[in-house]
Amino acid sequence: MSKKIRVAIIGPGNIGTDLLMKAMRSEVIEPVWMVGVDPDSPGLARARDMGIKTTCDGVDGLVPHMREDNIQICFDATSAYVHADNSRKVNAEGAVMVDLTPAAIGPFCVPPVNLQDAVAAKAMNVNMVTCGGQATIPMVAAVSRVQTVTYGEIVATVSSRSVGPGTRKNIDEFTRTTAKGVELIGGAQQGKAIIVINPAEPPLIMRDTIHCLTADEPDQEAITRSVHEMVAEVQKYVPGYTLKNGPTFDGKRVSIYMEVAGLGDFLPRYAGNLDIMTAAGLRTAEMYAEEILAGRFVPAAA
């Protein structure tokens, strides 16, 4: 068996558990610790059943073991409120933090668009934007790498069951952070994000519509090719990332209609919005792991 980079997951909820199941299949990542705060957490029990070490004392319960267990990457799947603290503590132990919360204290990372930049910059904390951002920013970038996008707008429609209490309490954070990601990573001069929650049963699979306004007449052929190439890139880590319609062209408007189905590891298939977060987080960690294994990057405390 080839050498793997050892990691810890903080937050044994739905996201953390789904991430753990995906990470168990990784060729370069070995999940070692699952960190929670509740001794009766079903997520910690599941992790133990899978042979993972657990603590219910939060990150403080993990820190004393990080060096002896050679933990070089941590994932935070808790909440924005505690992320900064968690990140500081694991960084001090020389581990990279992959942030799946909306805290966004580190640079945004959307794997097929700018993961290489984050790794090249040796960032010790990278943020995964939002679920809507992971699903749509690659498409904005697919257009903006062909020609100037003056305005990028995304509409994410998600099933009610897939929207947790954290997102509900601060839905503005979703719209603001996603719009910012559409600009900074998607490459649109101005970004706009809309989220719609639908309670239909059976739950609908995540839908995303991406509208870009180009500065000049869109080069239809080049944009269509770029979009298809980008879809293929995302499909490498989210196989259920599907172009439903488009790109369609109406004057300077380019519209792309996507559906995002998850792998159904721990989260149900319709929750493509959550799956794309865990898949993107893992993809990010794998890229770091490859750099570490190749000796090009040695994560260290600042």
Add this chain to the structure above:
Amino acid sequence: MNLQGRKIQVHDMSLRDGMHPKQHQITVQQMVDIAVAMDEAGIPLIEVTHGDGLGGASVNYGFPAASDQEYLTAVCKAVKKTKVSALLLPGIGTVDHLKMAVDCGISTIRVATHCTEADVSEQHISMASQISGLDTVGFLMMAHMIPAEELVVQLKLMESYGANCVYITDSAGYMLPDDVTERIALARAELKPETELGFHGHHNLGMGIANSLAAVDAGANRIDGSLAGLGAGAGNTPLEVFLAVCDRMGVETGVDLFKAMDVAEDLIVPLMDHMVRVDRDSLTLGWAGVYSSFLLFAKRSAAKHGLSARDILVELGRRRTVGGQEDMIEDLAMDMARDRKSA
């Protein structure tokens, strides 16, 4: 039905819901002229916002002729007695928009969610309720989609966040008077006595007046309508008609009926790009339970792809789409056109 002596507040929607049939192209001057005339008619409260609420300016919903800030600033300055409200849909607008609208001089903020998703409004309602003197309203859309008991749970969430008034909103114009009676009566019984209760109707089944009366009878004290019915779908409850009926029944609104009729006839009707009325497509909205502002999107996509708007709307109803999913209409039309070609 005996409503003699009941006092209610009517709330005009022409300059917000009426933005839908106008594709958000009402000009600032038109808004000011209409608002001033409504002020003179004694209409106590009018809503002024992009049709899809603050921050609705988008490819998805349509870019308006002016910004929310420009509309609100101009109208708030122009009116004397009439108060102005703004609408906010979490997921589209944010608390930043809310603060901007307050700075423009609104007296009422209405925070709207789909009927099952009240908890996404906590951030906005609780902030608004802490602004001194701001009338804070929770607005549950597509209220026909869940039973009265479930609806009341959601209304109580909005009340618990700090809304001093909550609304049952028949966004699809699907409800029949008994549906309204059941929902309003249960809400009235379960909410705090001091929490006001409102009803917002659409006229897609021609039930705007009947439903609004049922709401008043069951305990609502705020009723939405729009002069000449300028609103999404077949329009809102036509306000001048409702006012005339209220007058006949002895319900006190404080509005000058003839002046309201004149505003409808002289200012609103000439503004319409098409007659806002029950046609086969707006009727389909009411029959199939579809969000009223989907109407023009379905008509456009139908024309573009050689389909029937009615077929598109029926399918949107079958899929249980909710307000805000305008992007699904063109997406669905493309699918339907492709399926028909391959059939």
